[in-house]
Amino acid sequence: MSRQSRNSRYEPINWHEIFQKIDSDGDGYILRSELKQYLLRTPVSEVPLSDDMVDSMLYHVDYDNDGFINLQEFYGLVNVPVDSKTRSIVQRTLVATAFSLAPRSQVSHGDRHYIAEYSCCPPPLLIPLLCTAQVGVFIYYAMTMGDVGPYSPVPWSSPLIYDPKRRLEMWRFISYMFLHAGYVHLLSNVVVALFVGIPLEMVHKWWRLLILYIAGVLAGSLAASLLDPKSYLVGASGGCYALIAAHLANIIINWAEMPFNWVRLVVLITLMATDIGVFAYMTLTNTASRVSYVAHLAGFVAGLLVGMVTLRNLREHKWEVVLKWVGLVIFLALITAAIIIHVFFPDLIGLYPPMPERRLSESLIKAPEPTVSV
Structure with missing residues (x-):
């Protein structure tokens, strides 16, 4: 059985687990630009996602516009308000991306900006x-x-x-x-x-x-x-x-x-x-x-x-x-x-x-x- 078949439409998908697999350093955030590249270079359909479409979806779900996607925003991406066919492609792409990535490492995102760490x-x-x-x-x-x-x-x-x-x-x-x-x-x-x-x-x-x-x-x-x-x-x-x-x-x-x-x-x-x-x-x-x-x-x-x-x-x-x-x-x-x-x-x-x-x-x-x- 292939990896993708494990997540067919007849089986519930654990989106928290998918998020954790994509979040390679385990800090609770996925860099938006990095996630965009994952979605564009993981073809799961004859009709691939376009650059503009991915940009629009990620901008729509990045509520605080900080350049990172947290778990709540990731759930928004899974249920992004587009037609069902596109939404299905997005979901299957996320699953394929998660299973294609290397095991989680302890190395942080290389382009994490220091100013993003300021917190009150x-x-x-x-x-x-x-x-x-x-x-x-x-x-x-x-x-x-x-x-x-x-x-x-x-x-x-x-x-x-x-x-x-x-x-x-x-x-x-x-x-x-x-x-x-x-x-x-x-x-x-x-x-x-x-x-x-x-x-x-x-x-x-x-x-x-x-x-x-x-x-x-x-x-x-x-x-x-x-x-x-x-x-x-x-x-x-x-x-x-x-x-x-x-x-x-x-x-x-x-x-x-x-x-x-x-x-x-x-x-x-x-x-x-x-x-x-x-x-x-x-x-x-x-x-x-x-x-x-x-x-x-x-x-x-x-x-x-x-x-x-x-x-x-x-x-x-x-x-x-x-x-x-x-x-x-x-x-x-x-x-x-x-x-x-x-x-x-x-x-x-x-x-x-x-x-x-x-x-x-x-x-x-x-x-x-x-x-x-x-």
Whole structure:
């Protein structure tokens, strides 16, 4: 018995199964242009479907006009409002196409456009919630300390600040991201997070962004503590730079699917080159600064390495699989090495002895100037 005879008019056709066979990567969508080619090159009748007829039918059933046919639209194609003879040809062509295709693979459509992946369902909530929390914490300390300015207040005694004398309170390596030294510092981080983070969250979803953000914050505090062990640390710039670097990782793993890829790449390289240039100038000229460029750089590196692993890859190549695992190993090795140094070899970098007990007076805590990761 031939394959087509299995689906004669006397047997019910499982159109969901047919859709799944044509949907080669199993993502729930069939590229409209691809389906058109299937219908045109699969003859099942003496009267083949014409190019204009197929275009008209697919346009009619692609309700949202996004260039893809989902299952609901596929059912519309099966029952497209044309004469019964043409409809029968369409149905038999779809069945023949399904059984002529290779088994389903894990390779995504090569011409899937990155912008088609943007989604507001569920809406992006993580980045707005993080920014709201940071603004709320700033308002709280501004009200309790009674000092609001471009570079104040700095809540020295806060349980959230990274205090080099209290590094055994491990949450401080992350919780410092909720504090900011003045509204200029707060505004810059919030604007960057919203501008960069929301588009990423709409494509890659909140949990991937959370991993990236925390990785950048943790890498920033560990690196700043290693290279500037006497300084306090506030600000979410490590997380913000991780989001910026995630865009670079996103471009690398989705290069062919992303519009304006060269423009995005040039903008990111320019941004980082500017920051690195300022850092080099400040270092060579011994200019005093409260900005922790080390935290910026560490957050960026963390975002790049972790981003290649956590972000969605619309079309995965073998070299990308190797690259992401190499990146993950490098990131874990760096973080592990930094933790080992902090725990077992603090004298190597001149860290304060850990003092978790609360016995320092407010005046002593206020003595040093903090490093602010703007």
